[in-house]
Amino acid sequence: MKWTFFHRMSSPKWFYDFSGKCLPWVGVLALGCIATGLTWGLLFTPPDYLQGNSYRIIFLHVPSASLAMTVYVGLAITAGIGYIWKIKLADMAVSCLAPIGASFCALALITGSIWGKPTWGTWWVWDARLTSMLILLFLYLGLVALREAFDSKETASRACAILAMVGLVNIPIIKFSVDWWNTLHQGATIKMTERPSMALEMLVPLLVSIAGFYLFCLFVFLLRLRAEIISREQRTSWVRSLLGAKS
Amino acid sequence: MYFDSIYELLTMGGHGPYVWAAYGIGLSVLVWNLFTPIFQGRKTADAIRRNARREQLRHEQLQREGR
Amino acid sequence: MSVSQGVMVVLRRDLHLAFRNRGDLINPLIFFMLVATLFPLGVGPDPDTLLVMGGGVIWVSALLANLLAMDSLFRSDFEDGSLEQLMLGPQPLWMIAMAKVISHWLVTGLPLTLLSPVLAIMFGLPVTALPAIVATLLLGTPLLSLIGAIGAGLTVGLRKGGILLSLLTLPLYIPVLIIGTGGIDAAVSEMVWSGHLMWQGVLLVLGVTFAPLAISASLRVSISG
Numbered sequence: 042m043k044w045t046f047f048h049r050m051s052s053p054k055w056f057y058d059f060s061g062k063c064l065p066w067v068g069v070l071a072l073g074c075i076a077t078g079l080t081w082g083l084l085f086t087p088p089d090y091l092q093g094n095s096y097r098i099i100f101l102h103v104p105s106a107s108l109a110m111t112v113y114v115g116l117a118i119t120a121g122i123g124y125i126w127k128i129k130l131a132d133m134a135v136s137c138l139a140p141i142g143a144s145f146c147a148l149a150l151i152t153g154s155i156w157g158k159p160t161w162g163t164w165w166v167w168d169a170r171l172t173s174m175l176i177l178l179f180l181y182l183g184l185v186a187l188r189e190a191f192d193s194k195e196t197a198s199r200a201c202a203i204l205a206m207v208g209l210v211n212i213p214i215i216k217f218s219v220d221w222w223n224t225l226h227q228g229a230t231i232k233m234t235e236r237p238s239m240a241l242e243m244l245v246p247l248l249v250s251i252a253g254f255y256l257f258c259l260f261v262f263l264l265r266l267r268a269e270i271i272s273r274e275q276r277t278s279w280v281r282s283l284l285g286a287k288s
Numbered sequence: 289m290y291f292d293s294i295y296e297l298l299t300m301g302g303h304g305p306y307v308w309a310a311y312g313i314g315l316s317v318l319v320w321n322l323f324t325p326i327f328q329g330r331k332t333a334d335a336i337r338r339n340a341r342r343e344q345l346r347h348e349q350l351q352r353e354g355r
Numbered sequence: 356m357s358v359s360q361g362v363m364v365v366l367r368r369d370l371h372l373a374f375r376n377r378g379d380l381i382n383p384l385i386f387f388m389l390v391a392t393l394f395p396l397g398v399g400p401d402p403d404t405l406l407v408m409g410g411g412v413i414w415v416s417a418l419l420a421n422l423l424a425m426d427s428l429f430r431s432d433f434e435d436g437s438l439e440q441l442m443l444g445p446q447p448l449w450m451i452a453m454a455k456v457i458s459h460w461l462v463t464g465l466p467l468t469l470l471s472p473v474l475a476i477m478f479g480l481p482v483t484a485l486p487a488i489v490a491t492l493l494l495g496t497p498l499l500s501l502i503g504a505i506g507a508g509l510t511v512g513l514r515k516g517g518i519l520l521s522l523l524t525l526p527l528y529i530p531v532l533i534i535g536t537g538g539i540d541a542a543v544s545e546m547v548w549s550g551h552l553m554w555q556g557v558l559l560v561l562g563v564t565f566a567p568l569a570i571s572a573s574l575r576v577s578i579s580g
Binding site: 079095 | 300309
């Protein structure tokens with residue numbers, strides 16, 4: 042195992058150069074997958090025999106919901122790595138991931154709500170999944186707000202790292218308690234959890250769309266991280282020579 | 289294409305507004321995610337260049353005054 | 356001075372300060388009663404509705420009152436620099452943080468718990484549910500203090516920490532709220548509520564184990580950052 046690789050990777054300059062090389066590939070792949078998946082789902086799949094055409098929202102809803110959860114876990118793990126080994130780059134990554142995750146979490150909630158209206162006749166049900174998603178959005182917004190509140194970016198990202206780790210410990214507990222709460226209060230009879238196994242012609246565009254969303258997330262994450270690196274390393278000579286601002 | 293006509297594609301058997309609203313919002317979220325970092329990066333790069341130029345000007349001025 | 360002595364000194368000092376400043380002691384309690392009073396005024400005095408809401412209202416009010424007092428947990432010590440002094444001392448930071456959390460609970464959580472039967476009777480909850488209310492609050496409010504202290508530690512250095520603190524901590528309070536009100540609901544409908552109490556105990560043990568680490572880490576960030 043070459044640990045030098047690990048250290049090299051955590052150097053902002055090396056990462057900036059490396060991500061610059063990957064960036065076009067990731068971007069083209071992401072946009073291609075998203076365009077394919079969404080147009081396929083929107084135009085070329087047959088309607089669902091129960092829900093009609095409204096199910097086409099699934100090609101947006103499922104990828105963003107899955108992304109919202111994955112990004113939080115990734116964010117908290119990165120935060121842990123950054124906190125324990127004091128890696129500057131990991132701290133930066135945490136503060137870049139929070140707004141991305143928040144936007145996808147909000148998208149999952151909005152599309153879920155729009156989907157709910159024609160399917161169950163209401164915009165919102167206090168269903169276990171929707172409620173946990175809403176709480177996840179609040180956790181994200183807390184991270185974003187905490188980051189904005191500090192003047193120093195270094196302090197902000199270390200504070201965010203602690204909050205993210207606390208949130209990660211809490212997420213299973215929140216999930217469990219919300220599920221329990223939902224079974225206790227049997228008021229809402231609509232169950233979102235039961236979904237018959239999907240036909241292949243719907244599953245394939247969904248998978249393409251999920252892959253596209255993940256790649257897109259990686260793409261915008263790299264963009265954000267690069268902007269953040271430039272902003273934090275602006276006093277170093279490599280950033281100055283990169284921007285043609287020699288002094 | 290699954291739909292027979294553009295009209296059918298737009299209405300989607302009554303579900304059109306919901307589906308298109310969802311896709312519109314989805315697209316705007318993607319676009320927001322894409323353009324925020326680009327603009328931000330450009331803004332910081334410009335700020336850094338401006339600062340560097342200002343520093344250089346001051347440096348030159350000091351040198352001239354010194355002579 | 357040994358470690359436990361140091362903790363006792365901090366605890367005694369904080370309690371002294373709280374008792375000298377009566378307002379800090381009584382205001383959360385007034386707030387607790389006031390928030391609970393707003394609900395019947397907002398929803399209407401129908402006894403059936405109040406019976407259904409009662410447990411939840413008491414818990415939500417307790418949660419908000421707890422949060423209200425949380426903002427000042429570290430603030431005055433942070434501003435006059437004594438927190439930094441305590442941090443430099445021989446006692447580990449998490450022990451000092453725990454002493455402060457305990458004193459916070461003794462000053463807000465415990466009085467709230469003792470006051471809750473009064474509210475329960477005002478909401479028309481059956482007398483048989485009173486032990487459940489007191490027991491769930493007794494186990495739940497320390498956990499609220501522990502979780503809130505993490506947020507208080509993170510926001511102590513910020514000028515406008517108050518609203519941010521509630522934004523950070525309220526989502527984390529949700530499991531405590533759900534299990535607490537679940538226990539009260541079970542007791543109101545005359546079912547077994549010991550299970551809820553045990554879950555609260557589990558969460559409290561988890562909180563006591565992990566929260567001190569998070570509190571001291573967050574204080575370190577706020578002080579050194």
